Amino acid sequence: MIRSLVHFSVTPFFPAEGELPGGEELGLRAFIPQMLEDSSWLLWIGIVASSAAYVACPLFTIYCPVPAFFLSGDRLNAHTEAMADHNNYTIRQAAFLLKMVGGLHWARTDAIRNKWHLQPYEADPDGWRVR
Amino acid sequence: MSHLSFQIRGADVAMEVDYVVVGSGAGGASAAVTLARGGASVVLVEAGAWRDPEHIPSSAYGGMRDLMPDFGAAVTMGRANWPLVQGKGVGGGTLINSAICVRTPGDIFENWKREHGVGGDEMAQRVWAIQEQMEAELSATATPASVYGRSNALALKAADTLGFEHKVTKRYVKDCAGSGQCLQGCGKARKQSMNLTYIPEMVRLGGTVLSCAPVHKVTIESGRAVGVTGWFKSPRGGARGANFNVRASKGVVMAASVVHSPVLLRRSGLRHAKLGREFRAHPGTGIFGWYDDPVDMNTGATQGWASAAFREQPGFKLETLAIPPELVASRVKGGGRELVRRLHGYRHLAMWCMAVRADTVGSIWRGPLGPVVVYRTLASDMQKMRTAAHFLARMHFAAGARYVVPGVHGLPWRITPDQLGLLEDAPLDPRAWVGVLSHLFGGCTMGADPSTSVCDGRGRVHGVKGLVVADASQIPTNLGVNPQHTIMALGRIHAEDLLAEA
Numbered sequence: 064m065i066r067s068l069v070h071f072s073v074t075p076f077f078p079a080e081g082e083l084p085g086g087e088e089l090g091l092r093a094f095i096p097q098m099l100e101d102s103s104w105l106l107w108i109g110i111v112a113s114s115a116a117y118v119a120c121p122l123f124t125i126y127c128p129v130p131a132f133f134l135s136g137d138r139l140n141a142h143t144e145a146m147a148d149h150n151n152y153t154i155r156q157a158a159f160l161l162k163m164v165g166g167l168h169w170a171r172t173d174a175i176r177n178k179w180h181l182q183p184y185e186a187d188p189d190g191w192r193v194r
Numbered sequence: 195m196s197h198l199s200f201q202i203r204g205a206d207v208a209m210e211v212d213y214v215v216v217g218s219g220a221g222g223a224s225a226a227v228t229l230a231r232g233g234a235s236v237v238l239v240e241a242g243a244w245r246d247p248e249h250i251p252s253s254a255y256g257g258m259r260d261l262m263p264d265f266g267a268a269v270t271m272g273r274a275n276w277p278l279v280q281g282k283g284v285g286g287g288t289l290i291n292s293a294i295c296v297r298t299p300g301d302i303f304e305n306w307k308r309e310h311g312v313g314g315d316e317m318a319q320r321v322w323a324i325q326e327q328m329e330a331e332l333s334a335t336a337t338p339a340s341v342y343g344r345s346n347a348l349a350l351k352a353a354d355t356l357g358f359e360h361k362v363t364k365r366y367v368k369d370c371a372g373s374g375q376c377l378q379g380c381g382k383a384r385k386q387s388m389n390l391t392y393i394p395e396m397v398r399l400g401g402t403v404l405s406c407a408p409v410h411k412v413t414i415e416s417g418r419a420v421g422v423t424g425w426f427k428s429p430r431g432g433a434r435g436a437n438f439n440v441r442a443s444k445g446v447v448m449a450a451s452v453v454h455s456p457v458l459l460r461r462s463g464l465r466h467a468k469l470g471r472e473f474r475a476h477p478g479t480g481i482f483g484w485y486d487d488p489v490d491m492n493t494g495a496t497q498g499w500a501s502a503a504f505r506e507q508p509g510f511k512l513e514t515l516a517i518p519p520e521l522v523a524s525r526v527k528g529g530g531r532e533l534v535r536r537l538h539g540y541r542h543l544a545m546w547c548m549a550v551r552a553d554t555v556g557s558i559w560r561g562p563l564g565p566v567v568v569y570r571t572l573a574s575d576m577q578k579m580r581t582a583a584h585f586l587a588r589m590h591f592a593a594g595a596r597y598v599v600p601g602v603h604g605l606p607w608r609i610t611p612d613q614l615g616l617l618e619d620a621p622l623d624p625r626a627w628v629g630v631l632s633h634l635f636g637g638c639t640m641g642a643d644p645s646t647s648v649c650d651g652r653g654r655v656h657g658v659k660g661l662v663v664a665d666a667s668q669i670p671t672n673l674g675v676n677p678q679h680t681i682m683a684l685g686r687i688h689a690e691d692l693l694a695e696a
Contacts, residue, residue, distance in 0.1 A: 077523070080534035101259050105563075106267040140530040147529030148603070152625040155603065156275060158529055159628075166523030171253040179519060179540050181492060187256030191243035191283075191429055192405070193199045 065111055069164075070095045071132070072114035075143040076162045077169040083178060086169040094168040110164060113157035120146055120154060196397045197244065200406040200426045201436035209402070211235040213692065214422050214442040215449060216409050216458070219286020220678045221665035222449030223388035223396070224328075224685035229447075230399035232693040237440050238401060239422060241408035241450070242283035243429040244389065250379040254518035257378030260429075261289050268453070270556070270569040270631060274624035276477065278567060279632040280451060284405050285389030287451075287678070292376040292497035293366040293385045294513075294676040295334040297325050298683070299505070302673055310670050311642025312651030321683040328682055332366040332386040341372030343494015345544040348485070349514045350499055352593035360501035363513070366678075367495075374516045376496035407438055412446055412462040412661065419446040419661035442660075444696050448638070449665035449685065456558050456637035456667060457565045459648075459655070466648045466656065468639060473556040474672050476549035476633040477571060480515055480525070481583055482599035483590030484608065488541040491516040505674040509551040510582040512589075517545060525628060526599060527607040536599075536607065543599070546589065548582035549632060550575050551674035558637045569631065576622040579629070584617040601628050633677050638663045639670040653688040664688045 070092055079085035099107055121127040121134060124145035131142055146158040169175060173183040201207060212234040215226040226238045243260075251257050258266040263282045269275040281287035298321050306313030328334070337346070346362075353360035366386040373382060383390055397403060410424040421442045426435030448455050456470040494516070501512045517525065519540060526536050556569035587598045587609065597608040603626040605616055620626070640663070641647025644656035647670070653662040664685040666677055673680060 076529045077534060078531055080531045081538055083534055083538060085534075098255075101265070103264040103267065106265045109267065143530035144528060144532055147533070148527065150603075152274070159524065162529055162533070163521075163524040167253075167255045167258070167520045170518075170520040170523040171255055176519070180488070180490060181519065184252040187251035187253055187260075188249050189251075189256070189260070189430075190249045191199065191245050192197065192249070194197060 066096050066099065068118065069099065069110055069114045072117035073161050073165045075139050076147070076165040078140065084174050086165050089169060089172040089174055091165070091168055098164060098167070109160055113160045116154065116157040117146065117161060123151070123154065124149060197403045197405065199244065200428050203434065203436055205436040207404070207436060207438040209237055210441045210443070211237045212442065212444040213447060214239060214440045215447040216422060217286060217449035217451060217454070217665060218284045218388060218393060218403070219281065219449060219451060219665060220288055220388065220681040221685035222286065222447065223392040224682040225447045225449060225664040225689040226401060227392040227396045228686045228689035229693065230396040230401045232689070234444065234693065234696070236396060236401040237404060238393065238396060239404045239407050239409055239424070239440065240284045241427070242405065244284035244403065244405040245379070247381050247383040250381040252375070252378065252381065254378060254520035257290065257518070261379050270567050272556070272568055272570040274571065274627070274629065276569070276624070276629040276631050278453065278634065279630055280453060280634070283389070284393060284403060285387045288387035289379050289389065290377055291678065292363070293387065293678070294497060294500065295329060295364045295366055295679050296675040297322060298673065298680040299675060302671065305671055310640065310647065312640050317651065320687055321680070324683040324686050325679050328679065332391060333368040334364050334366050336364050337362045337495045337498040338370065341370045341495045342498050343372060343374070343491065343516070344489045345491040345516060346494055346498035346514050348489065348544055348593040349546055349589065352589035353501060355592040356589060358501060359503040360499065363498055363500045365495070370495055372494045374492040374494060374496050378518060404438060404440070406435070409450065409458060410461070412448070412459065414463060414658060417657070418659040422446060445660040445662060445692050447689070447692075448661065448663045451665060452634035452637050452667045453558060453565045453567060455663060455665055457560045459638065460560050464655070464658065468646060468648050470558040470637050472636040472639045472670060473558050473567065473569065474554070474635040475552065475556070475569065475631040476672065477552055477554070477575065477579065477629050477631050478547055478549035479579065479583070479601070479627055479629045480517070480545045480547035481586040481590065482526070482543045482545050483593065483595035484539055484542050484597050484599060485544060485595050486542070489544040490541055491544050492519060502675060504582070505551060508581050509578050509674070510548045511551070511674060512546065512548050512582065512586065515545050515547040525601060527601055544590070546586050548579065548586060550578045550582065551672050552578070571624045573622050576624055579627065580617070580620050580622065583620065584614070587614055587617055602626055633673070635666050635669040635672060635677070638667040640668045641670060652691045653684070662688050662692060
């Protein structure tokens with residue numbers, strides 16, 4: 064449920080647009096559990112709290128008194144844009160954190176790096192010297 | 195034994211040496227290799243893992259996960275929550291910085307002498323002599339033109355056009371490949387970070403590294419530091435491992451970082467009034483310029499250009515900075531379809547940044563779940579940041595940018611030359627800016643008076659024998675320049691003094 068909540072909240076920040084594919088098409092669903100597992104407890108709490116705020120905030124962004132789950136594509140996009148540029152710092156910071164999570168996934172994918180004329184990343188090794 | 199990584203519970207480790215050094219960043223590594231060169235037996239204890247070039251991640255995700263504490267999410271408490279730029283692992287901050295090499299400005303030593311009773315000309319001469327040696331040891335060279343990349347070249351052009359003092363950065367880099375990956379750790383092993391230079395040398399000279407080994411306490415007996423204790427922590431998942439106990443007959447060198455050294459000393463029973471106080475930093479942010487032709491800022495040296503022309507007045511320095519594209523994606527204003535539309539122009543963006551020589555003084559506290567850094571940026575420092583942002587925008591336009599992307603809340607997402615005045619009136623509320631705190635100082639500051647400082651000019655903690663501070667936490671002021679060269683020189687000086695006293 065937590066993973067679904069975070070996935071729902073991060074996805075709209077990097078939708079497909081023009082020639083750039085969206086995070087969802089590039090494997091965001093598989094990335095979220097990895098991100099949550101790798102996060103420190105502090106970051107984990109921040110991501111989950113920001114996701115909850117994303118769902119709860121349409122009233123304060125587009126003045127729509129329903130959770131973000133019930134918003135349509137255009138309304139959801141308007142909510143996302145408004146949250147990222149909200150006058151309330153806490154709300155804006157929550158959007159920034161979700162955007163960072165989405166950006167860490169979206170902009171490292173081969174598809175986006177290819178569009179930006181960057182070599183694909185090699186896989187991160189996740190190892191260290193043991194002796 | 196030369197290196198001991200994570201040990202499972204039950205396999206407790208006990209060692210006896212001349213000196214134990216806590217922390218393997220610029221200060222700790224420099225002190226450790228100096229002690230080893232002097233013939234002392236040394237154990238270097240590091241909270242993070244030892245990652246060789248083949249372990250260095252490529253992506254920003256991997257870099258934040260493996261090389262930064264708390265996934266890079268440690269932020270200040272105060273009016274705004276700005277990230278603290280710190281490294282994690284053997285090599286500390288040198289893993290994730292751009293290895294910029296700047297000699298300590300002379301006015302710093304005069305200031306320390308005048309206001310803190312330490313430093314002065316004698317220290318200046320000694321520091322500069324050591325810095326000259328270190329430049330040779332670590333292959334410090336000016337960024338070669340072959341790896342400028344277009345972003346650095348544009349900054350050179352802008353500075354020439356506007357006519358102020360500037361230069362290509364001098365860095366501890368050997369044969370730079372221009373891969374633009376300094377901030378994620380250099381997987382090509384060109385950056386001469388401590389994990390590739392001084393620490394292996396210390397090991398060759400007989401020293402030992404304990405990695406994945408956060409120190410819990412400094413052992414203090416009868417007013418003398420005699421060692422450290424702690425337990426290993428797995429880099430994957432954080433599981434607790436075996437206990438370790440390192441006894442040091444001649445001294446303990448504290449270099450656990452500005453954020454951790456004061457907290458560790460307080461946990462060890464020290465009660466200096468200034469412990470954790472006098473925290474300072476260089477707050478800063480970046481301004482993007484958008485150019486008609488692709489810039490591809492992640493091709494070329496990460497930070498190949500800098501200017502200290504405004505270090506004294508108004509009080510900031512300027513640099514190029516190629517942050518990874520993943521962070522560009524979250525740094526450009528907006529969200530959703532509009533954000534992605536803006537990111538279509540990624541290849542045309544060049545990021546240049548400022549770091550403010552701030553007057554703000556913060557503090558570091560021992561919170562229930564770890565160190566807490568309180569930092570409330572003064573309006574006067576925000577004024578400097580705004581002035582610097584305006585200047586960077588002018589530079590971009592002088593270099594031919596079509597518009598700039600300031601990322602300041604309350605301003606348009608992009609500003610054209612005729613809208614430059616908007617930046618002059620940008621809000622001074624730090625919450626409107628996407629700032630970061632780089633180059634951290636203080637928390638265990640040096641000074642002649644024990645009532646207003648934690649250690650003396652030789653790093654010796656007041657009132658405790660055999661305990662020396664050798665990281666940036668001893669530095670009592672902002673430097674206004676990149677601090678790695680100063681930190682390393684002080685680490686070496688304190689180690690030389692320890693050897694001379696022994």
